[in-house]
Amino acid sequence: MGMMELHADLEAQIGRWRGYVQRRQAISPADVDELEDHLREQIAERQATGLDDEEAFLVAIKRLGNLDAVSREFAREHSDRLWKQLVLVPEDSGAAGAPSWRELAVVLTLAVGAGVAIKAGLAWLGDGAVLARNLGLLVFPFLASYFAWKRRLTARVGAVLLVSFAALAVVLNVYPFAAGGSTEVLAALHAPVVLWLLAGIAYAGGRWRSDSRRMDFVRFTGELAIYFTLLALGGAVLIGLTSAVLQIVGVDLEPVLEDWLLPFAVPGAFVVAAWLVEAKQNVVENIAPVLTRVFTPLTIAMLLAVLAVLAAAGGLTDVDRNLLILMDAILVLVLCLLLYSISARDPLAPPGLFDALQLVMVVAALAVDAVMLTAMLTRIAEFGFSPNKIAALGLNVLLLVHLVRAAWLSVGFLRGRRPFTALERWQTRYLPVYGIWAAAVVVVFPPVFGFA
Known part of the structure; x- marks a missing residue:
């Protein structure tokens, strides 16, 4: 194995450790960066004594594990590797802290806010093409707000996201689209892609250039789809049973379902599903x-x-x-x-x-x-x-x-x-290309094709 492959394996191990630490509720992105810097310093010190990459990583994470309970937990979960023997040290008794009610309150507030935005959009924009263009704008800012709060985004990154959301809103609502035209439909279909990548910047804590954080966002996207589907299926069963019971007694649930339940439940479930992924990621x-x-x-x-x-x-x-x-x-x-x-x-x-x-x-x-x-x-x-x-x-x-x-x-x-990391890096570094293309379809296509 050459020196390049050795370093690639080392970076893969550090990336795996970082991804694990990032998903701990008590660790902020800034703390993760500090922990990674400390880990890399320990690795460099061990390499200077003549240890190879694998040995330096194992000894460094052992030293870090003695100082950090998260690393110890990481070693326990990956018991199939040597980390268990080298890192696992006696742990102080005591259970993990209870779920944060403050975070739950923030999530429920944003979920209700997304429902209110959809309800207002239905009232002000109608249920036609204008609403279709703005549907993502009514939901994704609330998801991004949760990540901004969770990751403690800097004012600079927050301002960039706000300006981006506002610019997309202006384009979608100022462009003189022809009613039912192709460019209007294309803009409505591609705007969510742009919005999703903006939410990804918030998810990554503003560090979108990090390959590991991009891959975390890919993983989050898949897990969000799983949780949202489960919530949707469970909600459909409950609504179906409730509707059947009410029909027996002569009550029609359909007007309430269309006017209130769905406008609040669907976007609310989207935000709640994101919170569940964050809170229960290890299970998924x-x-x-x-x-x-x-x-x-x-x-x-x-x-x-x-x-x-x-x-x-x-x-x-x-x-x-x-x-x-x-x-x-x-x-x-x-x-x-x-x-x-x-x-x-x-x-x-x-x-x-x-x-x-x-x-x-x-x-x-x-x-x-x-x-x-x-x-x-x-x-x-x-x-x-x-x-x-x-x-x-x-x-x-x-x-x-x-x-x-x-x-x-x-x-x-x-x-x-x-190494497998080369395949990983290609996926994460190509993702922004889709966002750029989607933004071009939304912003450039309409004037080029006469808004038809």
Whole structure:
């Protein structure tokens, strides 16, 4: 193993330790930075005595563990590694502190605030295209506010986020979109992507350039989807049972459901789900690897079926536009699964069967993307340009670049020529490209295509 690979493994171990510490409720981002600096100093001192990277890390984290209960807990949970023997020291008795009622109060206040914003939007903006453009703006600022409070954002970062939210709101509401036009629909679809990345900056505590924090945000996104789905399913069951009981006694719940329950429950559940991910992240991390292992082979089967459908569709110009849109959604889903799988994987584990399955999934997605790109270029040559076609073409080109590089790095990892951290870094450093493209679709496309 060369010196470069040794340092890459060391950075992976430090990144894993940092990600663990970041998720402790009592540790602020500033404290995490201080702890990491202290850890790196300890490692450098050990390396100066002649220890290699692995030995220096183990001894340094042992010394830090004697000073820091979080590191000791980290060693206990990762008992399959040598950290348990080197780091685990007797722990003082005493239970962990109770959940913070102050944080719960903040979360519930923001959840209600998001519901009030949606209710006001329905009253002032109606339920048409104007509301669709502004829907994300009514919810995401509350999510970002929770992260800003949780991460103790600096005034500078907070000001940048406020200006960004305000600028997006101005664009979405000042542009003279044609009613029902393509650019209006595209702006409504791509604005949430920009908003989500702005929320990611708040989640990362303003340190968006950090690869580890970007990967934490990827992991958070997947876990948020899990929790929100669980809350939605549970809420649907409760509402269904309540509605059935009230119907028996002659009471119709539908008006209350449409006017009050859903406008408050859906955005409120979104904020509460984010809080649950923060509060119970360790529980979800045990579920994440299982979910990725279940859905990866299923996704491969779906992609192969899609390829068969596209092959049987005949001429590429005859492929239905709705099918192409659906294929875009499938490719985005595959990308999300890939990112979530990588975020849930132990970066220090050796290559295995599941890594090979992921490579098969990426190759299958590349084949689907290549067919779709060919179909889109054929349709553009046949029928000319349009905002929808250019937006779809741009997204597919971005996906193609992302997946090609991911496949190349995966092959290198499976062959033992590249560390897994190289694959991780590619995912996190490419993410802002999607935000830039989404911002271009929202800001640039409307005037270029005459707001049609």
